[in-house]
Amino acid sequence: MKIPKAIQNLSESFEKLPGIGPKTAQRLTFYLLHNPQDMLEQFGNALINLKKETAICSICKNIGSINPCEVCADENRNKNIIAVVETPMDLVALERANFDGLYHVLHGAINPLNNIGPEDIFIKELVERLGRNTNINEVILATNTGMEGEATAMYIKRLIEPAGIKVTRIARGMPVGGDIEYADNTTLKRSLEGRGEY
Amino acid sequence: MKIPKAIQNLSESFEKLPGIGPKTAQRLTFYLLHNPQDMLEQFGNALINLKKETAICSICKNIGSINPCEVCADENRNKNIIAVVETPMDLVALERANFDGLYHVLHGAINPLNNIGPEDIFIKELVERLGRNTNINEVILATNTGMEGEATAMYIKRLIEPAGIKVTRIARGMPVGGDIEYADNTTLKRSLEGRGEY
Numbered sequence: 213m214k215i216p217k218a219i220q221n222l223s224e225s226f227e228k229l230p231g232i233g234p235k236t237a238q239r240l241t242f243y244l245l246h247n248p249q250d251m252l253e254q255f256g257n258a259l260i261n262l263k264k265e266t267a268i269c270s271i272c273k274n275i276g277s278i279n280p281c282e283v284c285a286d287e288n289r290n291k292n293i294i295a296v297v298e299t300p301m302d303l304v305a306l307e308r309a310n311f312d313g314l315y316h317v318l319h320g321a322i323n324p325l326n327n328i329g330p331e332d333i334f335i336k337e338l339v340e341r342l343g344r345n346t347n348i349n350e351v352i353l354a355t356n357t358g359m360e361g362e363a364t365a366m367y368i369k370r371l372i373e374p375a376g377i378k379v380t381r382i383a384r385g386m387p388v389g390g391d392i393e394y395a396d397n398t399t400l401k402r403s404l405e406g407r408g409e410y
Numbered sequence: 411m412k413i414p415k416a417i418q419n420l421s422e423s424f425e426k427l428p429g430i431g432p433k434t435a436q437r438l439t440f441y442l443l444h445n446p447q448d449m450l451e452q453f454g455n456a457l458i459n460l461k462k463e464t465a466i467c468s469i470c471k472n473i474g475s476i477n478p479c480e481v482c483a484d485e486n487r488n489k490n491i492i493a494v495v496e497t498p499m500d501l502v503a504l505e506r507a508n509f510d511g512l513y514h515v516l517h518g519a520i521n522p523l524n525n526i527g528p529e530d531i532f533i534k535e536l537v538e539r540l541g542r543n544t545n546i547n548e549v550i551l552a553t554n555t556g557m558e559g560e561a562t563a564m565y566i567k568r569l570i571e572p573a574g575i576k577v578t579r580i581a582r583g584m585p586v587g588g589d590i591e592y593a594d595n596t597t598l599k600r601s602l603e604g605r606g607e608y
Contacts (some may be wrong), residue, residue, distance in 0.1 A: 256458035
């Protein structure tokens with residue numbers, strides 16, 4: 213028996229998503245067959261409108277519904293400080309932590325193994341932005357704390373520090389609720405190096 | 411900052427899928443932002459057309475692109491034997507194993523804990539079909555071999571056996587490539603009970 217084309221089409225679309233294999237794709241498709249048509253239309257239209265109703269911010273490269281994005285357009289934010297993040301999802305996470313400055317979204321990290329160099333992410337745009345805007349007096353490097361994130365942070369630090377801007381890096385140490393017994397060596401080392409007055 | 415409506419809409423749609431939580435939904439949504447618009451349209455239209463371009467077969471309850479479905483309409487199949495399965499995905503699996511008879515898709519299994527009784531799945535339709543069609547001389551119960559599948563098989567057996575139809579159950583034993591050392595007790599017991607001439 214041939215699987216109906218409509219089922220195959222949707223299955224193949226799901227399969228293109230990261231972390232979804234052929235079996236899961238098929239399971240999701242058959243699950244959706246039991247859902248009302250208006251739920252499918254809502255889902256389908258959300259997909260079709262995703263890019264139409266969003267824009268990449270010309271200032272900070274965040275993805276917003278307007279350009280400049282909601283953060284850059286907000287008059288109440290601290291305009292003297294920029295947090296550099298890898299992805300818009302990292303920005304959302306920092307927003308939840310009540311950061312009230314501006315952002316710069318790199319859309320990736322330097323990763324030579326995957327052929328992603330400094331020119332493939334929005335580093336040049338950050339440097340230009342800092343050159344144009346003399347109000348910025350601190351750049352917080354809030355890239356991930358893995359190898360690629362650290363390499364990216366180091367690269368940006370070397371690039372912008374000569375211009376006399378204060379460059380900081382988010383603290384690396386024990387996460388809240390962590391057990392010292394189970395912490396890895398590098399985290400513990402960083403945690404000792406970064407110790408503060410108590 | 412408020413997350414753009416378009417991103418939130420799609421994220422919420424993904425979240426409704428089984429096994430996809432808020433974090434994965436967000437990750438998938440941001441992943442799709444980096445995809446071309448025509449890929450999104452293809453995906454969206456596949457969702458919108460899923461139910462429009464499929465039909466539930468009036469004979470076997472399989473989901474096909476025509477009614478009766480491709481299996482029931484195929485003149486070359488063995489019309490004397492019916493395999494009873496829980497879902498259309500099980501049917502696809504049996505097709506891959508080259509089963510050439512007909513099917514009956516129950517769309518579920520009896521599961522009292524989830525309030526699914528015999529009347530909630532297509533058991534009545536199976537009995538009616540067997541009553542109408544006197545060519546059927548064997549019904550293979552190919553429900554899953556877990557608790558719900560076994561209960562469903564037992565229920566159907568008791569219901570249709572008095573009518574004089576031969577009822578069989580798929581063999582339960584060691585899967586091919588299995589290690590006896592690691593097999594669970596019930597599987598091993600079934601495997602011994604069902605042993606065959608060698």
